[in-house]
Amino acid sequence: MTNDRKPFLLGPISPAAAGALYQQIVDRVKREVSEGRLKPGAALPSFRMLAEDLLVSLITVKRAYEELEREGIIFRRQGLGTFVAAQGHDRSREAKLSVAEELFREAAREAAEAGLKPAEILELATNIIKGK
Amino acid sequence: MNDNAIEIRGLVKTYFPFRLGALDLTVPRGAIYGLIGPNGAGKTTILDLIYGMGRNEEGEIRVLGFDHQRDAVALKRRTSYVSPELNFDVWGSVGRAIRFVRGFYPTWDDAYCKDLMKSFDLDAGARIAWLSFGARTKLSVLLALAHRPELLLLDEPTTGLDAVSKQQLFAELLRIVEDGERTVLISSHNLTDIERFADHVGMIRHGQLLLEGRMDEVVDRFRLAEFFTENNAEFANRDGFIVVKRNENRWQAVLDQERGVADWLQKSGAQNLSLTRMTLEDLFVALAREKEAV
């Protein structure tokens, strides 16, 4: 029993949810990494294992891994497998930040279109963050 | 070694008034290939011709490098066919059906067969006539898998299967293609499943191949375009552009991004153009209806 090797568990993904299937996998892995459930250096399951686990085509998993690798969140070692990169945590945090920024921008635009003034938008945001 | 499990070139077959082809189809080795198309598009005809049920008038079918007519037996030894429509009643019990089929394949794997019987809950003594529809499909799958075919052809396999059995089936299919050597071709109307499990997709309509390629690329290529027009500009279907719905000056259309129609649209007076991702199902419905709309 090793404590540093937590079992790998990604939530269910579905074509009905928003975004392409591979994008959903990318997002889930990023969340696992940024929330610390996947530590740097931890091994990820092989394409095939993950495909069987999530019941999606190989091509979807492959594409998700390629995307994650491109963003520097994971790296591949020939013959050894796929691992979370040392800077993966920061990278996925950066990635998450940029997603958050994008969503905020979108929210601000929607609010502006609904006729809210900047001060009102700010108030709305504060209320949401405080959980009202 | 050939990289394609199935190569169909210039295939033509006429069942008056239906005409298939001329059709080209390429199923890469190691893939799960989803063959989709409206009812009567010719999916079953393709599968029939591969198995020599009916003769094609023109064209060539090569399966695993074998000519489908000259090397019919060698081809069939390495492939399997699954359909809920297959009838095994004559065998009486599940065990006798297994015994019959096992005799054909030197590659039959008894241990695997036992595993499958267990996971599909099929008892050797069970009477086939009393099996439920889903259980008959499972029997067909079992008989097809247990000799570990290099190519598996499934014709509407999920009809009548409950959600659990369906997941079981797809998990099994994913395991088959694990080593990258075995290939699965699946024809189905359940497009959510196809989008999820298939690596490649081919869509046929009226006996013609409409599009073919990697699933993610095909789905990414098309977008649902929403826009409105002033000055009563009219848009008709054209290459890479299919109108889905129209309500006065509001439009919804499917847009092929490889054809550069977005620019054309904006030049022609489309306003507030927004593009959203489509599921395979939405895309299918739009493409299948294209001809009717014109």
Next chain:
Amino acid sequence: MKTIVLDHIRRWWWLWVLSTIACTWIVGFGSPLKPDLSNACFPLAMYLGVVQLSQDLMRTDLRRVLRSMPVSNRQIGRAWWWASVGVPGLLMTLIVGLVLVASRYYGKQPLSLEAARNFLVGNTLLFGPQFYFFSRIPSLGSFKNGRSQLLGFLFSLLFMATTFSMIYFYRIFPPHTLAWKCFVAAGSALTIASWFGAEAFARERLESPPLRPRSDQSMPRWMRSNKLADRSMEGRGGMWFLFKTIFVRMVLMGLTMLLIGGGAFRVTQWLTNTFSSMAIQADLQVLIFLTQMLFWLILWQTMKASLHIRFLRTLPVPATSVAGTLIFAPVAAMLVVTVFATLVFAFLFSNLSYNPVELWRHGSLLQMSLAISVVPIVVWRGFDLFAGALVMAMVIGGPVSALLLKQHLQFDLLTHVVISAGLILTAFLASTWLLTHSSKTYRPRKNQFGGRHFGVAS
């Protein structure tokens, strides 16, 4: 009610037409055996009576449709009665009446009124008892306890006896005897009883569990699964196994039916010997008739095997091998059955004068190859209306014409062998060609085989 009767006739019209033609011919031109009708009997009730209804009832979808229609059980029951007893009876009366009138004007030897009356009474009074006995057989779904199983067995036996008794009807019940009077009394009583029992019959059939239950828990234990079958996976498989399965089942079925048919004949012979002056002779004619009916009946096993042609075509064997099995397994079985037939005959009637060669020389080989020719027809068309009508016509016409034409078929054995071999070879080549050149009949979602037509899949 009228709708149900009309629907029934519309679906079975071809059998009605065929039977009417055959029946008119027999009544009009006398029996194949004797010209004065005293011995004539066309087994109309074998085709028209409740037999059709029994085929319909095997199809659960028909029952589902009827159950959802706004008609009472009484209406349905009485509609069934009209379709299986009333209308065929009227048809028979019409045929006999027309022939009687026609023979007055055109016949060299006018049909006597008495002969016509006896023929009419004898034949029409069979429909009612047949319907009554059939209606008392509990439906398969309610075969739960020993009592209903026993009743089912008893009434099935009576039903079969009524249906097949007409072949030797006037020998069992010669007119002007006590047996005849008993028959008329019992026949009338059962016809009336069948009318009043029709409602209960409809209720029982429509409300009983379906023939193919969703879970098999409602079936008796022995029907569900047997422990022996757990070892059924062992042994040599492949095409050889299909050949063996068809062959063994046909031979067993043939042997069983020979014993039942021969036994029933033996009992009848004893009865007529004891109670009436017209004793039945167990002669070559009987043997030929019994054997040749059998060919058609045991061919059913091949039909069942042709249900999975689509699957057979995906297996790694050439089309010749599939066609060969479907053709030559029944040929082998039928040849063996003719040998058994002479053995059973010798055993039951202590008559050692017949051998298989004699049977073959008297048309058995031709009959056999005619039966085999159904295989390519089924490969070609499935069990559609055309194929069904053709098969039925051959089933009716084959054995009868063999009896009629036996004077004209006096070839030597070699001619029989050559003609039959030619027919069988043609059937084989035709099947092979059809298997590779068309998949029309065994394409999925077409349901020629999948349905319960002609009771094949049940």
